[in-house]
Amino acid sequence: MGKRTNLFLLLGGGLTALMVGLALLGTFWTPYSPTAMGAGEKFAPPSLAHLLGTDNFGRDVFSRVLQGMGASLLIAACVVAIGCLAGTLVGCLCGYFGGPADYLLTRLCDAVTAFPSVLLALVIVSLAGRGTAQIVVALGILFIPSFARLVRGETARHRQANYIQSARLMGVSHGRILTAHILPNLWGVLGPGVVIGFNNAVLSEASMSFLGLGVQPPFPSLGSMLSDSQTYLQRAPWYALSAGMAIALLILGFSLLAEGLQRRRRA
């Protein structure tokens, strides 16, 4: 087991840092206002003035991509936060205490994961209405089962371990065993889990916005940009390409980072 450099971690971490950095930049500063029509000519090809060209309203695509990434990542962060916090809570309790509640919740998680998540999100949104908050809540709920299952398995494994039995013999309470003895052992699986969650959340949000159910115009989101740009694929291919590449690079960064984290854990 030599200390070989973890290429996945390096590349994934670098790419993710770059994209998140750009997205952060986009929330504070963009070269042009992302919603200002006529920032340049309509359908201007990429140039020094407009790095990624302009769209059908003459809006600067680079500015829109920057802010769109920010919006996508913010939504992904909220989705993952909901899924991870609630999933960890459910998973810990189920894995530690077991019993009929565990059985029921596990079956429920299986049932939820059996449906395609975008389809379920569609159902939730059609009931709750479209909008950013609805998307966050709908996806957040759908992300709970994957975290719950991950944490449940690990918790059940640790519960059997001798050091947990020792803690019981010492008279440590169940609550403290969960928070101080088991939880610190979960970071190793939660880390890659969160990164994969980001990956899936960015994709799901993009799909929802592509279908017009997520972030509403005129505010940019990578998914809605990709959807808008379809009409102008011939006249302004840079528009679709920019939005598509931003999504692809985000996903690539997260996937590489997740793989890198898992390899480091196994090493």
Place this chain on the structure above:
Amino acid sequence: MRILEVEHLSAWYPSGRTRRQVLEDVSFTLDRGQVLGLVGESGCGKTTLARAILGLHRACAGVVRHAFPRPQMVFQDPYGSLNPAHTLLWTLEEPLRAIGTGRKERRDRAMELLDRVGLGPEYAGRYPQELSGGQRQRAAIAAAVIARPALVVADEPVSALDVTVQRQILDLLAELKRDDSLSYLFISHDLNVVYQICDRILVMDKGRIVEENDTDTLFAAPKHPFTKKLLEAAE
């Protein structure tokens, strides 16, 4: 004074749709400050008995009476007995936290115990993954005795170790017993080890106690054929 009384203890493991009995009507007592040995072949039920006594094995019937709260256990496998997410110092302080010992005293006592089990202060910040099997076993013993329990059940505490480390650990256990009037239920399949440390010995065969006597008598004049067989095998 009686520290532990076990009466008619039986235990099972689920096996398919039925259950398989691994302990059959086990009864014995342990007095304060004594070391009671439990010997028997591999798979005869020693670990199961230890776990049943401490309430860690649910599928059992019979009576187990402890005179003092919080008996502790040193597990057979030193690899799973320390929490990988915490340093040795944290692990050693945890039993004291559980009984509400103050911060300063916890730290002092943990450092004292580390020293007594032959792990210097430089080990305080180490994680179990950074220790050898013998070092882990010593740390596990330190964690078991740090809150001054009256009874420690030690399940093959030295079986995984080489002879010199075995010697160190046996000396340590003897010393702790003298200083803190600890009692042990000491489980082993190694008669030489048992001879060195135990006052009395229980011989177990297929889940039953077949002979019980003080160490010298048992070694000098074994009565049960199974005990004779064990002694012959050990020579």
